Amino acid sequence: GQQVMQIPQYQHVQEGEDFTTYCNSSTTLSNIQWYKQRPGGHPVFLIQLVKSGEVKKQKRLTFQFGEAKKNSSLHITATQTTDVGTYFCASGGSYIPTFGRGTSLIVHP
Amino acid sequence: GAVVSQHPSRVICKSGTSVKIECRSLDFQATTMFWYRQFPKQSLMLMATSNEGSKATYEQGVEKDKFLINHASLTLSTLTVTSAHPEDSSFYICSARPDSGLNTEAFFGQGTRLTVV
Numbered sequence: 473g474q475q476v477m478q479i480p481q482y483q484h485v486q487e488g489e490d491f492t493t494y495c496n497s498s499t500t501l502s503n504i505q506w507y508k509q510r511p512g513g514h515p516v517f518l519i520q521l522v523k524s525g526e527v528k529k530q531k532r533l534t535f536q537f538g539e540a541k542k543n544s545s546l547h548i549t550a551t552q553t554t555d556v557g558t559y560f561c562a563s564g565g566s567y568i569p570t571f572g573r574g575t576s577l578i579v580h581p
Numbered sequence: 582g583a584v585v586s587q588h589p590s591r592v593i594c595k596s597g598t599s600v601k602i603e604c605r606s607l608d609f610q611a612t613t614m615f616w617y618r619q620f621p622k623q624s625l626m627l628m629a630t631s632n633e634g635s636k637a638t639y640e641q642g643v644e645k646d647k648f649l650i651n652h653a654s655l656t657l658s659t660l661t662v663t664s665a666h667p668e669d670s671s672f673y674i675c676s677a678r679p680d681s682g683l684n685t686e687a688f689f690g691q692g693t694r695l696t697v698v
Binding site: 505507515516517560562568569570571572573574 | 691
């Protein structure tokens with residue numbers, strides 16, 4: 473499958489600071505999806521990106537798909553305590569969809 | 582967009598019993614579906630690839646007799662956890678790949694949280 477490497481594994485921020493997690497692949501991805509998992513909860517689908525250079529926004533969240541479709545990022549502006557959780561990227565292309573290891577966001581009030 | 586429905590979203594069962602989880606593609610046919618499991622504080626790991634009309638392909642370390650997969654139609658795959666034990670408690674998620682068209686990306690279900698007591 474298309475392996476996706478996700479960094480960082482953990483990120484501590486003060487409330488109000490921005491946060492970014494990155495997914496990278498050595499091969500071209502046909503699409504990438506992002507999920508959020510709250511502590512004790514299950515992954516919840518956030519968005520799917522398909523087009524090269526695509527940028528989508530959901531309130532304070534900005535999702536980008538690289539021009540070469542080999543990387544993607546999720547950026548949160550002015551984090552809030554409700555943003556706490558683990559963010560996973562997943563590639564559904566090629567043969568076997570695979571998940572990144574996830575980035576756990578910890579927001580300190 | 583394409584939708585994959587997974588049911589139930591949450592289930593609690595007693596040790597020794599079996600639990601069936603369904604994964605349905607609602608508006609497309611999928612010869613191939615995938616089942617994942619998530620351990621606490623870890624990512625989602627592929628358990629098996631489900632193929633309609635043939636036997637599932639299991640990843641190394643996954644017990645075939647414990648995790649029975651049946652892909653009886655082009656829109657439905659089921660995962661049955663047999664003789665469940667507390668260590669089987671986990672989050673299970675499926676994904677399905679549309680057969681038709683040039684777009685071959687997979688879509689994920691919402692997941693099932695299994696608790697074995």
